[in-house]
Amino acid sequence: MDEPLFGAPPVTVAPGAVHVPGWLDAPTQRSLLGHCRDWARGPAGTRHHTMPRGGRMSVSMTSLGWFWRPYSYSDRLPDGTAVQPFPDMLGELADRALTATLGRPSTGEEPPYDIALINFYDAHARMGMHQDRDEHADMPVVSLSLGDTCVFRFGNTETRTRPYTDVQLRSGDLFVFGGPARMAYHGVPRTFPDTAPSWLDLRGRLNITLRALGSP
Numbered sequence: 026m027d028e029p030l031f032g033a034p035p036v037t038v039a040p041g042a043v044h045v046p047g048w049l050d051a052p053t054q055r056s057l058l059g060h061c062r063d064w065a066r067g068p069a070g071t072r073h074h075t076m077p078r079g080g081r082m083s084v085s086m087t088s089l090g091w092f093w094r095p096y097s098y099s100d101r102l103p104d105g106t107a108v109q110p111f112p113d114m115l116g117e118l119a120d121r122a123l124t125a126t127l128g129r130p131s132t133g134e135e136p137p138y139d140i141a142l143i144n145f146y147d148a149h150a151r152m153g154m155h156q157d158r159d160e161h162a163d164m165p166v167v168s169l170s171l172g173d174t175c176v177f178r179f180g181n182t183e184t185r186t187r188p189y190t191d192v193q194l195r196s197g198d199l200f201v202f203g204g205p206a207r208m209a210y211h212g213v214p215r216t217f218p219d220t221a222p223s224w225l226d227l228r229g230r231l232n233i234t235l236r237a238l239g240s241p
């Protein structure tokens with residue numbers, strides 16, 4: 026249960042949605058975790074965003090490239106400082122992820138990956154069913170998981186409810202959703218505390234999504 030399945034084949038969860046268990050090897054997971062800690066210490070810090078109706082999101086979030094808060098992106102933090110840049114390394118990772126799942130990197134013609142949203146889940150955090158619809162480009166969303174295992178609920182494009190598929194995302198897993206799945210509702214109904222690999226110094230779960238903003 027604790028060791029990721031390195032080298033497992035991709036699993037198509039729905040047309041356009043592909044899960045690759047154990048895609049990131051242990052050194053890469055450790056290195057990404059170190060970067061996430063550095064990014065979280067940056068000017069944007071981590072925030073529990075407030076939703077329009079006043080609820081507070083249980084995940085704490087850091088943005089790179091563009092600052093997200095419900096429900097738009099901006100190039101400045103609320104206090105006017107610039108958002109931390111989107112690192113080239115994450116653009117390269119997004120390309121490798123597209124190749125691993127769709128069989129091709131992005132073409133030079135497509136909007137570039139320029140947003141990373143990093144969510145931290147403690148044992149109680151979860152994320153309700155939603156669509157990722159604040160980007161203007163329809164490039165696939167690339168999701169990387171570190172730390173505790175979670176249930177990732179991947180649904181349909183019409184409703185927040187069934188039909189959906191519950192997938193366990195473990196440390197090192199890649200999940201890409203694009204094409205007909207790009208606007209599917211999805212969420213994280215729970216995590217499994219203390220399931221992070223023992224060699225990763227993380228209590229809780231981190232999820233990094235890489236996205237392309239595109240132009241309006």
Ligand SMILES: O=C(O)CCC(=O)C(=O)O
Nearest residue numbers: 142144157177213232234
């Ligand atoms: O944590 C996850 O696996 C999903 C995160 C997500 O859906 C989002 O950041 O929009």
Ligand SMILES: [Fe+2]
Nearest residue numbers: 155156157211
């Ligand atoms: Fe999402």
